[in-house]
Amino acid sequence: MNPFAFLSALLGRGPQLDDEQRRRLQRLASPPPLDGRPLQTQRFVVLDLETSGLNVERDIVLSIGAVLIEDGAIDFGRQFECTLQRQLKTVTESVLIHGIPPSALARGVAPAEALLQLMEFAGDCVFLAYHAPFDQRMLTRALKTELGYRLQHPFFDIADLAPMLFPEAFVQRGGLDHWIDYFKLSMAQRHHASADALATAEIALILFNRARRMELDNVYQLSQRLAHWHRSRSAAQHAL
Amino acid sequence: MSKADAFAEAGKTAVLQNIQGTIQFLQAFPPFDQMEAGHLGFLVENCQLRFYAAGDPVLRPADGRVEYMYVVKQGHVIGQRPSPTGSGMQNTLEIAVGECFPMGALVGERPTRTDYLAAEDTFCLQLNREAFARLLGLSVPFRDFAMRGVSSLLDQVNQQVQLKAAETLGAQYSLDTRLGELASRSPVTCTSGTRLRDAVRLMHEQHVGSLIMVDGQQRPIGIFTLRDLRRVIADGSGDLQVPLDLLMIPDPFHLPPSATAFDAALAMTQRHIAHVCVVEDERLVGVISERDLFSLQRVDLVHLARTISSAGSVAALAALRGDIAHLIDNMLAHGASPAQLTHIISLLNDHTVSRVIELTIARLGDPGVPFTWLVFGSEGRREQTLHTDQDNAILFEAANQAEAERIRQRLLPLAREINQALDQCGFTLCKGDIMAGNPELCLSRQEWLRRFAGIIHNPNPEHLLHSTIFFDLRAVWGPSEGCKVLVDSLLEMIADSALFQRMMAGNAMLHRPPIGRFRDFVVASRGAEKDTLDLKIEGLTPFVDGARILALAHGISESNTLERFRLLAERGVIEAKDAASFEEAYHFIQLIRMQQHQLQERAGKPLSNRLDPDTLNTLDRRILRESFRQAQRLQTRLSVRYQL
DSSP: OOHHHHHHHHTTOSOOOOHHHHHHHHHSOOOOOOOOOBGGGOOEEEEEEEESOSOTTTOOEEEEEEEEEETTEEEEEEEEEEEBOOOOSSOOTTHHHHOOOHHHHHTSBOHHHHHHHHHHHHTTOEEEETTHHHHHHHHHHHHHHHHOOOOOOOEEEHHHHHHHHOGGGOOSSOOHHHHHHHTTOOOSOSSSHHHHHHHHHHHHHHHHHHHHHTTOOBHHHHHHHHHHHHHHHHHHHHHO | OOHHHHHHHHHHHHHHHHHHHHHHHHTTSTTGGGSOHHHHHHHHHTEEEEEEOTTOEEEOGGGOSOOEEEEEEESOEEEEEEOTTSSSEEEEEEEOTTOEEOHHHHHTTSOOSSEEEESSSEEEEEEEHHHHHHHHHHOHHHHHHHHHTHHHHHHHHHHHHHHHHHHHHOOOOOTTOBHHHHOOSOOOEEOTTOBHHHHHHHHHHHTOSEEEEEOTTSOEEEEEEHHHHHHHHHTTOOOTTSBGGGTSEESOOEEOTTSBHHHHHHHHHHHTOSEEEEEETTEEEEEEEHHHHHHHHSOOHHHHHHHHHTOSSHHHHHHHHHHHHHHHHHHHHTTOOHHHHHHHHHHHHHHHHHHHHHHHHHHHOOOSSOOEEEEOHHHHTTOOOSSOBOOEEEEEOOSSHHHHHHHHHHHHHHHHHHHHHHHHTTOBOOTTOOSTTSGGGEEEHHHHHHHHHHHHHSOOHHHHHHHHHHTSOEEEESOOHHHHHHHHHHHHHHHHOHHHHHHHHHHTTSSOOSOOSSSSOOOOOSSTTTTOEEIIIIIIHHHHHHHHHHHHHTTOOOOOHHHHHHHHHHTTSSOHHHHHHHHHHHHHHHHHHHHHHHHHHHTTOOOOOEEOGGGSOHHHHHHHHHHHHHHHHHHHHHHHHTTO
8 A cells, every 4th residue: 555545544535435326336348459450440539628737646637638549430429528626725726727717617617526437437448648658657546546447457648649650740759749740630629628628639630641651550569569669769868 | 417417528628628729720711600509519420620732632432432521621622534635534613621522422321423632741631521510400501511512602792792882882782673672662553644743743742753654454555754754844735635645655664573673773764764564474563763773873874874864064974984983883782793783884885885976976067977986895794884985886888998088987987086085985996096087997897897807717816816806796886777787797717617617726725724634723823913913814714715616616696705605505515513503603603703803993093903812812723723613624625615
């Protein structure tokens, strides 16, 4: 047990689920294998988390935006967005970035319920996110803490896939904004979890189109190519 | 609210963030801009967003029954159909951001006939068929849009124009108001045998300026107006006991209740009358007076025409030009169509020309030989705008060459004076000297025939250019029989010359509509005309040239472009629905052109036909592009027909 969970348990705020929630937890779909099914038939969920800060050990998830890509298209009717019920001890400057006022957090959905709904929404998806390792670690910790659930769904990082598939863009580890500009996407509002998730999802559609043309039409080939790309990139960096 | 409901509610409002953004995007475009927010929400919630890289197919006929409505969210889609020549595909549609397709196939529940592909990297919203059907039931603007497509957009434009007019003038009427609605009061009538005394008393008591005499079946048999009373008194025969039967104008002119205010105004102008009976099933149901129309229009068309026809000097005529401009201004504001306006301008111009000729003859003396004043070009086609120059000539009858020369020498000084006087009245002298005062254009019928034969049998570029001017001809003043015989001979000669027809069709392809394969509009890339296109030469000329060659080749003597299309459809040369599309497109380009001229005139700028399409609103820009597309279609038809 990590110190944080220990503390939570001590304060009686550990995974306290009612029976119905326990049953729902049991019924969650198992993570998908990274297999050879075409991208078109793979279910993807594009995730964007707003957090209280950038420290993956201490900061917490404040809101979740998720956009579903199914059958190769973004489904407008099935998007997920939820603000979590949180009481922040201190209002840090990050409130200026995520823009979620304490009052909205107070009105939010109980974290366990919110996360359960997210995982029900996600099903057997492959998660996509911009700077995915961050979202993956934040979500993993939140699920562990709130639900006692071990997240094993695969994550793909759009911030890696984009420069790998569009080397001509010369965007290395730029921010999401660089790619929004590069693909000339028109965004209504930024730095809102669901708006960012939508932008990331639109980029994902463009990337999958390119991947198919490069005959990388499934997540297995994509992950192989990505590993190779990482190796050659770090080799190139060492050579410098 | 239960806990579960509260969660659902929180989830819903959150989802709305992205939905809301998409709704806002849609609201910039028709028909979404007229739809209720709730219906738009329904639409977006049932949408999927899909990406197509440049060149990717979006929808093909082979995909079977259309399952989705597509809205371009970003990028640009083109529609292609097999070219009528059988070789390859040709672009028939360009679909820009905010536009929907394929409405026809979706409503008809059939596969599309067009191949749609992404012209650049493109995102499309897809609405599934069931949701589309639901939305048709929910939203009236959406249903109208889906069912009527582009023509519903045209209606919107007309509504916009009239709405603007209503705002500025506070009038709820338009020239399209039916006479049945205007002439609602029961007309004042009398029967045969009524004496003048009783007739005048009746008119006085009823406060009317006209009295209609009807028979036992309420059929109008005569009209007596205050103007007629003035004539009777002036003649000195004011015997009040005379039966009105002897004084009235028999068989008064009448129109059906379905005719419009415009028809009545036109009839009054042409016939120099101030009252029109409204007759249904031979029975009198109302009377429309000049004054009724005057109060309706605040524009005294009839009065203006009469003033022109009785103007005492060229200077007075010149002064009336300003009134014509004002009249057109008001009529445009009242929602008159461009065809109505060009028709009215031509009509008033005809009155002016006739009056100028009469005044000049009165000043210089009668030359003693009958002659016909011919007009060419836009005047010949009755398609003049306020911005016009002279294209005229003289036709006369002569027994032989020597006589022709003699008559010519007699007419030329008069013709030159008329040209100068017309210039004073605002008809600029023709730079190419296509004017009656030019000895080469003051010809006998035989000489005209020879001249036309020369053009047809030797279609060099100069002759082809002449044909585009001379072959839209019409007599404005003087005996018209000679002109009719001339036109008939012209049509015969053209029918016999396949080579000339083909050359003329080729000539009609010279001016290409300004739309490109991948871009919205093709505009000048440099110089003072940078970013503009020419509405007249690039937009209207393809229609005018296309209609001319088809009409002349099929023995149609009518010179007006829209009439030519109508008659061509009647004779099965082109399809009726093509004729209607060409007419709509031609109308629209002309409307944009006239609105621009109006603005330029008000701003005191020189009139120009060059337009920067970016200055138009989204709707106008779309329709203009679609209108140019129709011009392109017409040219494609010509190239197939004449194998160019």
